[in-house]
Amino acid sequence: MDTIVQQLINGLSLGSVYALIAVGYSLVYSILLFSNFAHGGFLVIGGYICYFVLRSMEMSIWVAAFAALFGAGVSAVLVEKLAYRPIRERTPITLYMLIASMGMSIVIENIFVVTIGGRFRALPPVFPSGLVDFMGVATINQSDLLSLATAIVFLVALQLFLSKTKWGLAIRAASYNLRVAGLMGVNVNRLISIVFFVAGLLAAVGGIFLSVKYTLYPQLGAMITTKAFVAAVIGGLGSLPGAVIGSLILGLAEMLAAGFISSQFRDLIVFALLIITLIVRPTGLFGKSVGEKV
């Protein structure tokens, strides 16, 4: 019993981190219909900004986190302007943007490797890291609780932004049909910039918590984004609730498979789950089954 509770907590804590990243994937996908593999790079940018503001400038965590969120958001907008917009303006085929995003992800990772080096960096102890006893049957690190709470806050804020604001309405309209939204007078380029800014900002939130949890290094983005991408696909690419649910399912599946079946077979089981999901529901759990319109 103790084990189940502990493994469930472990799974939720892992899933909540996946969720912050997966939501960014889904957000971009819902508008531009391609998977932005450079998303992991924004996470790393956020992590490093937070690290340097804390270490070199010795600012408070609030300043550092704000700088990280803003910086990652701006770099996401820049990446879109530099790498995706020229392609977007020339061809409607999203495959090219997908490939450009793979390139950008390698570029961002290597910029950090070359300029800062591959060393593992730990954020200064600005987050509480004590242990919380969970009804005597399990323990959980305070920073995990904090990351869970922060993830919820940001996901709710995102939901409010999308449902209550004018730009949120425009984004939702664009996710149905970008062209028609443009014809209705929405400034499409600005809309896309906003979407990338929000995605970058969420990635930075994930980046900060990931650096606290697993330390900061240039490849951090690459390793976590594969998982977050899988989670977004399980939930249905393009669907935000789907991304969150998919992430929690993936986190729990990983923990339970490793904990109760076999840690050696974990990835086999988890990816079999992905394939079964795709066979049964090709659009994922919450995906739109609109299909390509001719």
Added chain:
Amino acid sequence: MKKMLVLLTLLSIFAAGAAFAADPIKVGYLAALTGDYAVYGQTEVNASKMAIDEINAKGGLLGRQIELVVYDTKTRNEDAVNAVRRMIENDKVVAILGANSSGINIATGPIVNRGQVPQIATLATNPNVTVDAKGNVLPYSFRICFTDPYQGALAAELAANTLGKKKGAVLYNVGSDYAQGFREFFVKNYEAAGGEVVADEGFRESDVDFRAQLTKIKNSGADVMLLPGMGKDMALAIKQAHDLGMTDLTIIGGDGYGAFMNEIAGDAMKGTYWINHTYLEDPGMAPVFENYKRVYKDDAKEFVNITMAYDLTYWLADAITRAGKAEGPAIAKALTETKGLKLNHATLAIDPKTNNPLNKAGVILKVGDDLEAKFFEKVEPK
């Protein structure tokens, strides 16, 4: 006056050019300079360069200067294989130093043996680095470190006898040759010493979350855990074990230890044991560490890599001098015949049947309350 200076400088460059007119001896260095373990690789290249600069300053070898050709493995076997091909075919190196991991050296073994260029590994401890699957020695593959059977035996001895912990757990990377070998020899020796392996858990290379496996280990009642891994995964496992409240568990790790693990795991590192090749307080290495700190303005934290790469370079220099010519086969022969060579961290002799160093002592380090890995005991092979 200024003109005079320029003239003098030019003259001295000419003079130097004339003295060192012979082509330099090219030596390759294979290291992971990017990727997860870039710290180790960069340190090794620095230490080797330092040794080469010292040798060159004293006139080089056989009247020629040495030139180090460095290639990045990116911690990937396929990149390492390409790098070694380029070293042999384009750069015409006479010997290759590094890499520091078993997987890479096993992958490059066939190429250096076909190309007849000796390769010496720093910290590749898997037996198959220097012998093939049938147990025949690979004549161009060498190492300066002890091997996993010995490392596994040391860890088992420490766990079962010195510390008296008889219920063991292992958490290892299923994709690593090093981890597989280390684990296998630990389990064999641990069971022979009366220990019981109560949990045997695996993970994949890119994993960063081990709490599922650790929770299982916690419930297995293990009192000692072996981490036959690399710095990052071991540090994360130690931190997460601490988070799960596994404070009574004794943790023993291998030579993948690095001081940077403190940054990741913090106080959870206290009281952990590490099987290693050398120790920071080694009086033989003190001047080298001093030099390293001065030259690279670095705090010499990866002292094992410095030691191995530095001594390795001097071992090769000794072999080239004894061979009398800078050619792969002659150097390989001289390396195999190494006997009683006094290096900074050990006196080296090579077993011609396996190309492994004979009778290398193992060192056990224990992380103290100040998070420094201190000398715990030195174990001479039986």
